[in-house]
């Protein structure tokens with residue numbers, strides 16, 4: 001096993017230019033962990049939130065984590081088990097695995113690297129039918145959609161609201177997915193279809209063929225149409241943008257419906273109560289067992305991961321620049337091996 005590896009680190013917060021490709025020690029595995037030789041890394045918004053020190057996100061101060069520097073960003077990987085720590089059952093050297101590591105634990109997941117020490121409980125076997133780039137692209141977006149829509153899967157306190165988040169039945173229901181072409185949106189759309197929902201997908205015009213291919217029943221181009229003017233009597237809005245603007249979806253829901261925003265900022269509790277709409281959110285948590293269930297759907301093609309773009313690990317800054325342009329279709333990945 002080599003003692004040094006290449007990784008991407010930041011020594012100060014800022015734009016994509018603070019990401020430095022450099023040599024660092026290979027991490028050591030602790031009990032309960034395996035060393036993964038990383039083949040691909042999936043990018044997620046928390047990667048750029050961390051990079052800029054949580055300056056631009058309108059997060060309440062209590063949700064702004066403090067990040068020790070230097071830090072290796074990233075949480076999602078796919079790769080091969082290279083070493084196994086004590087007390088690990090179910091994984092052996094040579095296994096292909098994927099996972100979202102130690103989330104939420106800001107700055108501790110350290111995925112932008114050639115090797116990563118991964119809690120075995122955060123990993124699942126990589127589906128044989130997809131490649132490492134697709135597998136690395138799935139965990140955070142897939143687990144977010146899973147924990148919002150299918151099953152929460154844990155009893156940890158909810159940092160975003162006093163109550164535990166509870167998914168609602170989807171079979172035969174109408175689900176509107178806002179931001180449907182993005183990482184969380186395109187997987188949420190497919191999970192809702194898998195569970196028997198009729199899906200209205202909201203995205204800019206360039207994604208419409210893509211969304212039809214994923215199974216969207218109806219598509220709204222938010223650049224030309226106000227969603228709340230045309231969508232009515234919806235059972236569930238899964239808003240993968242969230243923030244204060246999510247309140248406008250209350251008008252699209254019927255009494256008894258639910259609004260699930262993925263990002264904090266909802267501030268219309270009185271209107272929601274008046275309209276009889278439940279508003280609920282949660283923060284995604286690492287979960288290897290749920291990922292194993294999702295792996296089955298990825299393997300048999302029920303759920304497909306789309307790759308927006310791919311960059312070598314050394315070009316992580318270019319990948320972050322791509323993210324800053326927005327309009328992401330699927331996922332951005334880094335290739336490592």
Ligand SMILES: NC(=O)c1ccc[n+]([C@@H]2O[C@H](COP(=O)([O-])OP(=O)(O)OC[C@H]3O[C@@H](n4cnc5c(N)ncnc54)[C@H](OP(=O)(O)O)[C@@H]3O)[C@@H](O)[C@H]2O)c1
Nearest residue numbers: 045144179181182183184203204240262282283284327328
């Ligand atoms: N609660 C949690 O634990 C959790 C977990 C993961 C992610 N998140 C949050 O979820 C959000 C989305 O993450 P992601 O990875 O899916 O991001 P993403 O891949 O960048 O997707 C965002 C999508 O939204 C679309 N969009 C942008 N403006 C829009 C608008 N005004 N109306 C409708 N669609 C719009 C974009 O494409 P077009 O504009 O071209 O349609 C893009 O496809 C982030 O804020 C992230 O922090 C929360």
